[in-house]
Amino acid sequence: MSAATGAVTDALRDLHARFAAVDEGELADYIPQLALADPDAFGLALISMDGHRYGTGDADAPFTLQSVSKPFVYALALDLLGLDEVSRWVNAEPSGEAFNAISLERRTGRPANAMVNAGAIVTTALIPDAPGAPRFGRILDCLGRFAGRPLDVDERVYASEVVTGDRNRALAYLIRSNGPLPMDPVAAVETYFRQCSVRVTALDLAAMAATLANGGVNPLTGDTVVPEPVAAQVLAVMATCGMYDASGDWLLRVGLPAKSGVSGGLIAAGPARFGLAAYSPRLNPAGTSVRGQLAIASLSRRLGLHLMHNPALAGSTVTLVTTADDLPLAPREERERARYGRVAVVAAQGALDFTAAERVLYALDEPDPQDTGAVVLDLLRVTDIDTVARAMLRSGLARLTADGRRTAVADPDGRLREAGGGAGAPRCFATREEAVAWCTAEPAG
Ligand code: GLN
Numbered sequence: 437m438s439a440a441t442g443a444v445t446d447a448l449r450d451l452h453a454r455f456a457a458v459d460e461g462e463l464a465d466y467i468p469q470l471a472l473a474d475p476d477a478f479g480l481a482l483i484s485m486d487g488h489r490y491g492t493g494d495a496d497a498p499f500t501l502q503s504v505s506k507p508f509v510y511a512l513a514l515d516l517l518g519l520d521e522v523s524r525w526v527n528a529e530p531s532g533e534a535f536n537a538i539s540l541e542r543r544t545g546r547p548a549n550a551m552v553n554a555g556a557i558v559t560t561a562l563i564p565d566a567p568g569a570p571r572f573g574r575i576l577d578c579l580g581r582f583a584g585r586p587l588d589v590d591e592r593v594y595a596s597e598v599v600t601g602d603r604n605r606a607l608a609y610l611i612r613s614n615g616p617l618p619m620d621p622v623a624a625v626e627t628y629f630r631q632c633s634v635r636v637t638a639l640d641l642a643a644m645a646a647t648l649a650n651g652g653v654n655p656l657t658g659d660t661v662v663p664e665p666v667a668a669q670v671l672a673v674m675a676t677c678g679m680y681d682a683s684g685d686w687l688l689r690v691g692l693p694a695k696s697g698v699s700g701g702l703i704a705a706g707p708a709r710f711g712l713a714a715y716s717p718r719l720n721p722a723g724t725s726v727r728g729q730l731a732i733a734s735l736s737r738r739l740g741l742h743l744m745h746n747p748a749l750a751g752s753t754v755t756l757v758t759t760a761d762d763l764p765l766a767p768r769e770e771r772e773r774a775r776y777g778r779v780a781v782v783a784a785q786g787a788l789d790f791t792a793a794e795r796v797l798y799a800l801d802e803p804d805p806q807d808t809g810a811v812v813l814d815l816l817r818v819t820d821i822d823t824v825a826r827a828m829l830r831s832g833l834a835r836l837t838a839d840g841r842r843t844a845v846a847d848p849d850g851r852l853r854e855a856g857g858g859a860g861a862p863r864c865f866a867t868r869e870e871a872v873a874w875c876t877a878e879p880a881g
Contacts, residue, residue: 447738448480448492451731456493461718461726464698469596473499473699473717478727481642483711487655495638499715500593502697503535503551503723505579505631506559507678508644510550511652511670512578513562515662519669525562525616526555530677530684535698535723536603538610545614551677551695553628554607560631561617561624575631582644584656587634593699594633601629636701638715645703646711648674648693671705675743682722690733691742702728706741753792754799755817756783759809760872779875781868783814793825797832810842810875814868821851830854833862844871 456478465471479494513522531539531548539548539555547555565571580587608621617624636644647654652667662670674693679686686694692704692712700717702725712735714728736742760779782799786792800811813833815821821829829852833843845852847864854861865871 444482444488444490445492447735448482448490451734452478452480452493454734455727455730458727458730459718461720463700463717464719464723467593467597467600467698469590469593470500470502470699470717475718477700477715477717479638479713479715480731481638481713483639483642483646483655485646485650485655485708485710487646489639489642489656491639491642494715497715498590498635498637499699499701499717500590500632500697501579501634501636501701502632502699503553503556504636504641504644504695504697504701504703505634506551506556507648507670507674507695508579508582509556509563509575509631510559510673511582511648511662511666512575513550513559514666514669516564517562522550522559522562525618526550526558528673528677532681532684535680536607538607540611540614544616545611546616547611549673549677551673552680553604554611557604557608557624557628558611558617560628561619563627565619572627572630575627576634578661579631579634579644581654581657581659581661582647583636583640584643584647584654584659585640587636587640589630589633590635591633594630597629597632598626601625604628632697638701638713641701641703641713641715642711644711645705645713649705649707649709649711651708668707671707674705679724680722682724687743690736691744692732692736693743694732696722696724696728698723700725700728702732704732704736707743709741753784753786753788753795754782755785756781756814757799760812760876763868763872779810779812779872781812781814781872783817783868785817785819787820787822788818788825788829789822790824790828793821793828793832797828800832800836810844811836812844812846812868812871812875813862814846814871815851816846816848816868818851826852830861837862842875844874846871 463471477494477497481491481495483489526547529548533539536553539552549555550559563571604625608625611617612621648667651664652662653660671693678695694704696702702714704712714731716725716727718726720726758781784796836843844863846868848866850864853864
């Protein structure tokens with residue numbers, strides 16, 4: 437076993453050992469087939485953004501998705517229809533109520549959010565149904581792409597829920613009586629029951645959560661299941677509504693977008709970090725796995741995963757703030773430099789995002805904000821520039837140019853170069869020396 441496999445698996449095993457003896461909670465029995473589950477089953481799984489899979493206990497044991505299906509069908513609806521259209525039908529406010537409550541807006545009858553049954557039934561009904569692409573076929577295909585393998589339906593659980601699902605049918609009729617249900621209530625609820633009856637394992641759930649955490653790209657298959665903005669929207673609704681009337685307390689204590697289901701599945705996602713899943717069918721009164729909740733809460737505390745913690749500060753972005761006087765330059769360039777006085781040189785490293793770009797721009801002003809001399813930005817050791825950082829750096833450099841300062845970038849791959857070379861676009865050079873030499877040379881023409 438490798439070092440990483442050992443360390444992560446050990447952490448999961450440790451949690452498993454700590455909570456396996458907890459036997460509080462009851463199996464869901466309002467869907468009779470769910471009451472037949474092994475009450476002692478307990479699996480934990482984690483999948484990293486690199487697609488490394490870690491599991492312990494019953495991480496391979498099958499169970500049905502139940503409400504854990506809701507965020508993924510919501511993702512499909514958002515992808516197909518867009519946030520504005522979906523929001524016309526389903527709101528995104530925490531209901532503060534149980535999963536099966538009549539959580540409908542007073543005047544419009546619109547469900548509170550897509551994580552409670554009322555909102556999930558409407559979300560399912562929003563998925564287009566066409567002869568070549570039937571509604572449930574689309575849903576099953578999408579759930580499988582999130583999991584990274586084809587999934588199937590546990591027909592016994594489905595039949596069991598159809599027989600006992602009057603409350604959900606009642607909800608659907610109530611919603612239609614107010615207006616906002618775009619299809620027949622019985623058909624909507626039956627499709628919803630089928631998505632709840634899709635069979636998965638804890639490892640599948642970890643992959644599904646990891647896909648959301650990874651901006652919609654499944655880290656096991658590389659498949660872009662939904663666009664990045666959709667993944668972020670779903671995680672936002674999971675964070676505020678995923679644990680029903682316990683959502684606020686969960687966000688406060690655990691700090692991860694999560695979703696529970698009455699078969700005992702529970703997922704949590706660490707954006708850009710991991711997907712986590714637990715399976716243990718004994719539930720607390722809110723319908724959440726008792727051991728799953730303990731294990732995920734404990735892991736979050738132990739590994740410092742709370743979303744609102746300061747993210748690990750990136751290593752230093754700006755590695756050098758100096759002037760060309762202090763850099764070893766060729767004698768000829770030394771002489772030419774004399775004409776133009778000081779050239780400020782700032783070097784950056786690593787991946788540049790908003791935070792890093794702000795540091796770089798601040799450093800560009802730092803040697804002498806009153807200075808009118810030239811500025812060289814050295815990006816040779818920068819590994820990546822996101823779109824926000826690129827736009828910030830371009831406009832910051834354009835401003836310096838507009839102030840009459842010569843600006844040059846050591847940027848051999850031309851990452852700051854603009855398509856069509858805008859008027860204020862910075863001059864890009866292969867090396868820092870060439871950039872400084874250009875800044876110190878006689879102006880052309
Ligand atoms: N199929 C279940 C229901 O609608 C799902 C509920 C849940 O997992 N919380 O009652």
